[in-house]
Ligand SMILES: Nc1nc2c(c(=O)[nH]1)N(C=O)[C@@H](CNc1ccc(C(=O)N[C@@H](CCC(=O)O)C(=O)O)cc1)CN2
Ligand SMILES: Nc1nc2c(ncn2[C@@H]2O[C@H](COP(=O)(O)OP(=O)(O)OP(=O)(O)O)[C@@H](O)[C@H]2O)c(=O)[nH]1
């Protein structure tokens with residue numbers, strides 16, 4: 001059983017309006033109460049109430065900070081333990097001093113993700129919901145947020161548990177037949193297994209079908225913008241990020257040193273790759289050899305090739321089109337306001353009409369068409385409705401693939417009337433693999449690794 005009390009700063013550290021320190025565990029109320037002076041002692045207040053007062057240094061009796069303290073008593077709290085939250089004036093010093101005071105009590109510093117880990121260990125949420133919490137924090141578009149939010153609410157968990165329930169029923173049926181073989185009608189059991197595993201398989205395939213889109217929504221479409229100088233690449237970037245709220249971030253926890261820029265075209269998140277590097281070198285095709293830009297080009301899910309409508313194609317551009325037309329790529333015919341000089345028939349040799357997007361970036365014209373083109377490449381024309389459950393986590397995707405394999409093995413074995421205890425192994429494996437998604441059958445080391453991805457105070 002967890003018995004120690006933990007504390008951490010739960011808001012981003014820096015100058016801010018207010019900062020929140022969260023304390024969770026059996027000693028939370030008692031220990032914070034000794035450091036707090038308000039109208040009522042915290043040990044006597046009802047759950048889910050907020051109290052105004054001061055943090056007091058117990059040695060000097062000096063007022064340290066003006067605060068609001070929230071008390072949430074077990075089991076009705078995020079961690080299901082007693083939780084006390086201290087809201088202090090924002091700022092580094094104030095928060096550090098309160099933390100120091102807390103850690104001198106019977107309270108220790110929480111590990112990254114430990115609050116959420118406790119919520120998991122205490123059964124409030126399962127593993128996929130906890131992973132949804134990480135995705136929620138990291139999401140960079142409304143759509144990605146919605147996907148993560150559904151996961152936190154337990155949408156995926158419920159589906160997975162339904163499938164596991166079906167497999168448990170199948171296992172129970174098999175069990176009876178092993179224990180009472182005299183009752184077994186071999187062909188009926190085989191049909192039963194095929195039918196049950198088949199229905200689970202269908203649902204898993206449906207979930208896997210969403211996974212490509214799910215991953216894109218979560219991580220963004222890795223995009224490289226290429227083209228010779230002066231065609232309007234920077235303008236495009238500015239137009240897109242200006243109109244569509246750019247979120248610039250260096251994702252914590254990734255090792256790459258390039259700063260990636262996130263933009264969204266309506267609801268589609270694009271992760272722009274180190275485009276500056278490409279910009280300098282792609283003017284001349286032989287320079288594509290330059291390591292950095294080649295990496296970016298290779299990594300890209302999507303290449304946006306910008307051409308100037310008012311100019312003839314040069315040799316490099318034609319080679320480039322030939323080279324990348326096999327990839328997911330879109331041609332942007334920019335500067336439509338200029339008289340056409342570009343040889344569109346040459347462009348059409350490599351690109352279907354819907355992947356050639358005329359734009360006048362300077363005037364912000366054509367963004368809708370660009371969105372349509374991207375949708376047609378990545379979402380078969382439409383962004384699925386919000387009520388779809390997307391599987392976006394690579395761990396979940398891998399486990400679903402494994403489960404699929406196990407189910408196919410079970411079904412094939414049943415078809416061939418393989419001894420039933422052999423089939424049982426595959427069905428049980430599928431049940432365990434699904435269990436790993438929600439954390440029922442996950443190893444401690446895996447659980448530790450997942451929660452270590454969280455930020456401190458979450
Ligand atoms: N200040 C603060 N804001 C936060 C959190 C937090 O821990 N603290 N959260 C955390 O990351 C999220 C909210 N999650 C929470 C989930 C459940 C409970 C909770 O106390 N649930 C009880 C009581 C519900 C009720 O009274 O109806 C329960 O379900 O038993 C609190 C926060 C986002 N915002
Ligand atoms: N006529 C016209 N000019 C445009 C349009 N879009 C951009 N330009 C102009 O084209 C010039 C080059 O634009 P940039 O966005 O800097 O082009 P770039 O491809 O990033 O150029 P480099 O950084 O040199 O590679 C600027 O003067 C823009 O104002 C357009 O739609 N029509």
Ligand SMILES: [K+]
Nearest residue numbers: 103105107108
């Ligand atoms: K301590």
